[in-house]
Amino acid sequence: MKQNLLNWIFLAAIVIIAAFIPMIFGIYYSNVIVLFSIFALYAVSYNLLLGYTGLLSFGHAMFFGGGAYATALALTHIPGFPLLLALLTGGLAAVFLALIVSPLLVRVSGTAFAMLTLAFGQLLYVICLKYREVTGGEDGVGGFPIPSLNIPGIVSIEMTDPLKYYYFALIVVLLSLFIMWFFTKTPFGQIVVSIRDNANRVDYLGFKVPHSKAIVFIVSGFFAGIAGALYAMLQDLVSTDGALTVYMSFFPIMMAFIGGIGSYFGPIYGAAILTIIDEVAAAYTEHFELVTGIIFILVVLFAPLGFAGFLNFVKIKWSARSSHQGTAEEVS
Amino acid sequence: MNIMETKGLYHDFKGLKVLFDVNLEIKEGERHAIIGPNGAGKTTLFNVITGTYEPSKGHIFFKEREITGFKPHQLTRMGMGRSFQITSTFTRLTAFQNIRMGVLSKRGIRFNLFQLLDGMNEVTEETDQILKRINLYGERDVPASALSYGKSRSLEISMALATDPDLVMLDEPTAGMSVDETRTAVKLIRKLTEGKTMVIIEHDMDVVFSLADRITVLHLGAILASGAPDEIKDNQAVKDAYLGELEV
Numbered sequence: 001m002k003q004n005l006l007n008w009i010f011l012a013a014i015v016i017i018a019a020f021i022p023m024i025f026g027i028y029y030s031n032v033i034v035l036f037s038i039f040a041l042y043a044v045s046y047n048l049l050l051g052y053t054g055l056l057s058f059g060h061a062m063f064f065g066g067g068a069y070a071t072a073l074a075l076t077h078i079p080g081f082p083l084l085l086a087l088l089t090g091g092l093a094a095v096f097l098a099l100i101v102s103p104l105l106v107r108v109s110g111t112a113f114a115m116l117t118l119a120f121g122q123l124l125y126v127i128c129l130k131y132r133e134v135t136g137g138e139d140g141v142g143g144f145p146i147p148s149l150n151i152p153g154i155v156s157i158e159m160t161d162p163l164k165y166y167y168f169a170l171i172v173v174l175l176s177l178f179i180m181w182f183f184t185k186t187p188f189g190q191i192v193v194s195i196r197d198n199a200n201r202v203d204y205l206g207f208k209v210p211h212s213k214a215i216v217f218i219v220s221g222f223f224a225g226i227a228g229a230l231y232a233m234l235q236d237l238v239s240t241d242g243a244l245t246v247y248m249s250f251f252p253i254m255m256a257f258i259g260g261i262g263s264y265f266g267p268i269y270g271a272a273i274l275t276i277i278d279e280v281a282a283a284y285t286e287h288f289e290l291v292t293g294i295i296f297i298l299v300v301l302f303a304p305l306g307f308a309g310f311l312n313f314v315k316i317k318w319s320a321r322s323s324h325q326g327t328a329e330e331v332s
Numbered sequence: 333m334n335i336m337e338t339k340g341l342y343h344d345f346k347g348l349k350v351l352f353d354v355n356l357e358i359k360e361g362e363r364h365a366i367i368g369p370n371g372a373g374k375t376t377l378f379n380v381i382t383g384t385y386e387p388s389k390g391h392i393f394f395k396e397r398e399i400t401g402f403k404p405h406q407l408t409r410m411g412m413g414r415s416f417q418i419t420s421t422f423t424r425l426t427a428f429q430n431i432r433m434g435v436l437s438k439r440g441i442r443f444n445l446f447q448l449l450d451g452m453n454e455v456t457e458e459t460d461q462i463l464k465r466i467n468l469y470g471e472r473d474v475p476a477s478a479l480s481y482g483k484s485r486s487l488e489i490s491m492a493l494a495t496d497p498d499l500v501m502l503d504e505p506t507a508g509m510s511v512d513e514t515r516t517a518v519k520l521i522r523k524l525t526e527g528k529t530m531v532i533i534e535h536d537m538d539v540v541f542s543l544a545d546r547i548t549v550l551h552l553g554a555i556l557a558s559g560a561p562d563e564i565k566d567n568q569a570v571k572d573a574y575l576g577e578l579e580v
Contacts, residue, residue, distance in 0.1 A: 187436050187444040187452070194433055197422035204382070204420075206408030206437040206495060215443070 007265050011174075018170060022163050030166045031234075036275040037173040038230045039255065043267035044180055045223035046252035051261035052184060053216050054196030056114050058249050059121025060224055062101075063094040065244035066124060067225025068232040069135065070094075075144040075233075083147040083159060083233075087172065090229025091222045097124070098214075098221035106213040109199075118246070125244040140239025159233070169230050176223050181264055183219055192216055254292065258299050260308025269307040334393070335360040335499055335529050336381070336412075341390035343373075343380050350376045351387070352553040358499070363530045365544035367537075369574050373553040374533045375417060378503050382414045383407050394499070408437065413497030415489045417504040417533070423477035427468050430476050430487055432459040434494025459494075466490045466520060482513040486520060493524045500525050502532045506539055518542060549574060 022030040042064055049055040070093030071086050101120050108116060128135045135141060149157040149168060159165050183189055191212055194202050199209050232238045242248075251274075252267065259270025274292055281288035303310055336358040343351040350373045358364050366374050380387045383404040392400045394410060404414075422430050432449075435458050436442070449455070463469040466486050471479060476487060489505050505521060506514045518539055521532075534540045540547065541561050548558040551573045557564060564570055 182448070183445060185448050185450065186446065187441045187449045187455075190429065190433065190436070190449050191442070194422045194425065197424050198420060200404075201416075201420045201422065201491070202433075203404040204408060204414055205433050205491065206405045207442055208405050212443075215445075 011177075011265075011268075015170070015174065019167075022166055027162050031162060032275065032279060034166050034169045034230075034234055036271055037170055038227050038234065039251065039275070040268045040271035041173045041176050041230075042224055042227040043252040043255035043259070043271050044177060044264070045220045045227065047256045047261055047264075047267045048180065048184070048192075048216055048220040048223075050253070050256055051263075051266070052189070052196060053192050053213060055109075055213070055216075056253075057117040058114055058246070058253075059117035059119070060220075060252050061244050061246070061248035062097055062121045062124045063221040063224035064228040064231070064248060065128070065238075065240075066097045067091060067094040067228030068238040068243040069128060069141065069228075070225070071229035071232045072141040072144055072238040073134070075147070076141055081147060083149045083168075086147060086233065087226060087229045090232065091225040094221040094225025094228065095218050098217040102214040102217040105217065106210040118249075121244075121246065121249050125240055125246070128244055129240045135240070138240065140237055140242065142235075142237035142239075144236065146233050146236060165234065169234065172226065172230060176226055177268075180219070180223055184264060188212070188215070254296050256306075258296060258306055260306030260310075262305050263308035263312070266306050266308035273307060333360050334358060334396075336392070336394045336531075338377075338381065339391045339393070341377075341380065341392065342388045343376055343385060344388050350553050351380065354390070354550075354553075354555055356548060356555065356558075358529060358531055359546075360529055361527075362546050363525070363544050364532070364546045364548065365540045366531065366533050366548050366550055367535070367540055367574065368550035368556075372550040374550050375503055376553075377550065378414070378501055378533060382412065382501060408495055408497070411498040412501065413492040413495050413499070414501040415492040415503060415505060417507055419484050419488045421476040421484060421487055421491065424475055426473045426475055427479065427483075427487055428459055428463060428472045430491055431462050431468075431494050432456075434491045435459050435462070437495045462490060462494055465523070482509060482516070485509060485513070485517060489517070489521065490524065497528065499529045499531070502530065504533050504535065506534065506536055514539065 067090030071090040255270035260266030341354040549556040
């Protein structure tokens with residue numbers, strides 16, 4: 001709990017700093033931060049599957065992209081579609097996809113699971129690419145109106161203003177992160193972690209493993225969909241290459257691993273690290289993927305618990321006396 | 333009254349017959365040991381009864397209800413608890429968290445997404461009480477993977493019992509334990525299973541004769557004999573097949 005409190009304080013500090021960033025650094029960097037927070041949300045939602053439930057999915061982009069497309073299409077075709085509903089549409093579309101794929105996915109594990117998620121992800125990619133009457137094919141869906149945040153009689157905030165969208169996105173991401181954190185701390189969250197450790201025993205203790213996994217899919221998918229919706233409204237464009245490619249499924253894996261899959265906050269660190277690397281490396285080379293790729297390899301080889309694991313290690317070294325405390329504290 | 337019974341139970345793995353017409357009767361409140369040489373089908377019998385496998389043929393009844401083909405979680409909810417021969421805990425969770433899973437199950441807390449688990453004081457209290465009873469309170473926050481062998485075996489057994497089952501099925505609870513550890517484990521089992529029906533698979537004859545009031549001998553997948561410990565000791569067929577080699 002203490003560790004979590006520290007993390008939240010840390011996060012609060014970042015939020016306060018983030019609140020002033022647009023005034024200090026201008027709008028370019030605030031866009032970078034919005035993008036970072038969207039990916040942090042996406043990566044944390046992914047880690048509910050990987051770090052918490054022990055499911056290595058190669059198709060998480062179907063939830064992100066599905067959510068992004070749903071929001072974009074709703075805004076394109078329904079005049080006056082409200083902002084919050086557009087956001088929710090992204091989440092619910094992802095839930096809908098999760099409901100379709102989970103009956104099959106919750107019954108397989110290991111390689112079969114990984115391959116099936118890859119197949120489902122690619123399936124959605126191809127559908128969106130080929131079904132151009134609706135999705136616009138390679139061009140995607142773009143130029144849709146971004147609604148204002150309207151609370152009738154109280155306030156109306158123009159979201160086309162990047163500064164205002166910056167705050168809106170940040171609040172949505174923070175709220176989502178908090179809900180997911182809460183989720184991992186509920187009795188159900190404990191069952192999920194137990195499934196990762198020993199699904200058979202969970203069954204023998206009287207819990208339904210497939211149903212539990214399906215709920216994780218739904219929750220994880222929902223927040224990936226929310227991230228997708230934020231992304232769609234940030235870019236005012238959703239395309240298969242931008243939201244549904246297999247690379248989009250790999251990003252959260254890399255972020256989770258680099259940041260640390262053993263910690264709730266790990267993927268957020270991972271998203272931050274990758275964002276910074278992208279920004280810095282992009283100034284020197286066009287091939288910044290090469291840099292992130294090498295870092296990914298190094299982390300997997302030498303620091304399997306990622307940045308969060310490294311922080312934890314430092315913490316343990318620091319207070320060497322409380323020997324076993326550190327390892328048990330994380331994702332559990 | 334029989335709390336559990338099997339009728340004409342068969343099981344085979346792709347043609348290899350492992351169980352052969354097993355008719356087992358477990359009376360309410362009894363302490364029933366299942367013994368037999370390696371490969372006799374004891375663990376398979378457990379697996380078929382507790383829902384790991386569906387039997388190839390035959391019927392299983394629990395609390396006068398047919399449970400053939402039921403899944404483990406259904407049986408656990410009906411009041412059947414099981415421990416494993418090969419320790420099967422949640423290795424990355426602490427001893428406390430392991431036991432707490434059993435407590436959650438007993439209380440029917442399954443799909444609760446709206447409450448912080450650490451804030452559920454009754455659950456925490458009950459879990460701590462169990463930890464004290466099984467002498468693991470000192471290792472409360474140690475991950476299961478870091479426990480000594482004896483302690484992790486205690487944890488293994490106690491997880492099954494934390495669900496407060498009416499019928500406890502223990503698969504070789506003392507497997508691999510030292511003499512001292514075995515003695516402690518037997519005491520623990522006796523304490524924890526008080527007032528419950530128990531079925532135990534066991535190789536250690538001292539444990540069997542000190543814990544069981546009925547014994548079933550399984551040999552080549554079939555029941556060779558069933559009865560009180562003294563009857564089993566004197567049974568010639570059992571001596572020939574099993575006990576003789578152990579020189580009891």
